[in-house]
Amino acid sequence: MPPIERKRNQPERATIRDIASKAGVSIATVSRVMNDRPDVAPVTRERVLEVVREHGFTINRSARALSNGRTGLIAITVPVIHEYFATILSGASEALYEQDMRVVLCPTQHEVEREVRLLERLMTGTVDGAILVLPSEPSDRLKLLAKKGYPFVVVDDREPLDPQIPAVSAAHATGARDATQHLLQLGHRRIAAITGPRGWVADEERLNGYHAALASAGIVPDPKLEPESDFQKGGGYQSALELFDMDDPPTAIFAFNDNLAIGVLKAAAERGLRVPEDLSVVGFDDSEQAAFATPPLTTVRQPLAEMGRMAVSLLLRQLDQQRLEALRVELATRLVVRESTAPPRAA
Numbered sequence: 001m002p003p004i005e006r007k008r009n010q011p012e013r014a015t016i017r018d019i020a021s022k023a024g025v026s027i028a029t030v031s032r033v034m035n036d037r038p039d040v041a042p043v044t045r046e047r048v049l050e051v052v053r054e055h056g057f058t059i060n061r062s063a064r065a066l067s068n069g070r071t072g073l074i075a076i077t078v079p080v081i082h083e084y085f086a087t088i089l090s091g092a093s094e095a096l097y098e099q100d101m102r103v104v105l106c107p108t109q110h111e112v113e114r115e116v117r118l119l120e121r122l123m124t125g126t127v128d129g130a131i132l133v134l135p136s137e138p139s140d141r142l143k144l145l146a147k148k149g150y151p152f153v154v155v156d157d158r159e160p161l162d163p164q165i166p167a168v169s170a171a172h173a174t175g176a177r178d179a180t181q182h183l184l185q186l187g188h189r190r191i192a193a194i195t196g197p198r199g200w201v202a203d204e205e206r207l208n209g210y211h212a213a214l215a216s217a218g219i220v221p222d223p224k225l226e227p228e229s230d231f232q233k234g235g236g237y238q239s240a241l242e243l244f245d246m247d248d249p250p251t252a253i254f255a256f257n258d259n260l261a262i263g264v265l266k267a268a269a270e271r272g273l274r275v276p277e278d279l280s281v282v283g284f285d286d287s288e289q290a291a292f293a294t295p296p297l298t299t300v301r302q303p304l305a306e307m308g309r310m311a312v313s314l315l316l317r318q319l320d321q322q323r324l325e326a327l328r329v330e331l332a333t334r335l336v337v338r339e340s341t342a343p344p345r346a347a
Contacts, residue, residue: 023051074315075122075130077106077115083287084304088133088155091308099316101128112136123150128319131311134158139165151318153311157201166318167328168310172202175300175333176209176254179282182298182335183252184217187343188280192225192250194239194260206256206284225250229260236263244271251344252280258287261297265340276342286336295339303331 016034020027025044032040033048040048074096078085093103104127108115115136122130129151135142135158143162145152154167161167183191193210196203211221227242229235236255240263243250255261261283265275273279275295283290286301310329317324 019048019051023048070128070319071126072101073104073127074101074312075104075106075118075127076133077108077118077130077135078133079108079110079136081107083289084285085133087304088308088311091305092131092155092312093308094305095309095312099312108136110136116141119145123148129153129315131155131308131315151315153314153318155307155311159199160201161328164327166314166324168307168314169201169328169330170302170304170307170333171330172205172333173209173212175284175302175335176206176256177213178209178333178335179254179284179298179300180210180213181216182337182341183254183280183282184213186252186280186341188252189217189219190225190248190250191219191252191254192227192243194236194243194253194255194264195226195228196231196256196260198228203256210254229256231257231259233259233263233266236260237267238263240264240267241271244268244273250279252282252341254282254284256284258283258285258290258297258299261299261340262289262293265293265297275340278345280341280344282341290336291338293340298338298341299336301334301336303333306331 016027016030020030023030025048029040029044030048033045074092076089076092078089081089089103089105096103106118106122108118119130119137123145131153132142133155135154137145139159139161142152142154142165146162146165152166154161154165156169157167180191180193191214193207195207198204207226214221224246225243227239229239236259239260240253243253244267253261253264255264261281264281268275268279268281275281281297283297283299284302285304286299290297290299310331314324314329
């Protein structure tokens with residue numbers, strides 16, 4: 001039964017037994033009232049609530065959660081705290097707050113061992129479940145975690161997951177296809193793609209979307225126009241310089257995230273290339289920096305906050321032992337056209 005805290009300063013914390021005694025009802029009846037159960041007569045409910053109001057009692061929410069077999073806490077692991085992950089975290093924490101639940105934040109710094117230790121601690125029952133954002137854990141370990149019955153949801157999986165692991169992501173392939181088609185419709189035919197680390201799910205799916213758009217225009221992909229990078233500004237900068245040094249440089253660059261695209265803009269400025277007059281640039285994510293770049297960046301918007309909220313929805317359904325009809329949910333992306341793209345000069 002949930003103990004009761006008194007709002008007024010008192011030497012001892014009141015319990016549910018105190019409320020029951022003063023209201024002249026059973027402890028079970030007080031518990032039902034405090035948990036908003038419908039099976040309490042209106043007169044009895046009002047008598048209990050009157051005692052609560054009169055004596056300044058309030059429910060200890062953590063204790064109430066424990067009385068239901070839950071802590072009311074959800075762990076969220078993130079590699080680092082910056083804008084991309086913070087937006088996902090914001091959506092998830094807001095959705096949890098609406099359910100009167102709270103977040104236990106666990107940064108992992110992309111370290112597998114740190115992530116393993118965190119998950120081992122979480123499985124001891126300190127939290128009800130977890131949302132794993134871009135986990136470094138191998139898929140087989142996550143599958144084992146699911147088999148043990150621990151409720152969790154993966155957001156933005158790093159490597160392909162077992163189909164039985166609940167996951168939420170953006171529609172990477174569709175977003176990349178839309179970005180590339182935008183450049184094709186402007187008249188560009190030599191379009192480079194600066195990718196992230198090969199093997200990551202997001203990178204491979206974006207590459208598939210890029211290839212699909214080129215194929216629809218009858219263009220054979222050129223591996224020389226697909227430098228691999230690291231999703232960081234410096235990587236975009238260096239890859240762009242290498243592309244500019246080609247005998248037949250691209251007229252447009254699709255960078256697989258906004259960090260890379262910002263690096264491309266810096267490299268173009270240093271080489272005296274005007275964007276978009278001499279070079280069109282497209283990013284992916286629609287981070288805050290995209291709108292404030294010079295020029296403002298055309299990019300693909302990922303629904304990051306919505307991904308966090310959807311992960312909470314899937315996790316709560318697990319906690320309530322509801323059947324998950326869709327174990328993998330892909331949320332739609334949207335192309336945001338700004339001032340960094342235009343027809344090539346030849347057109």
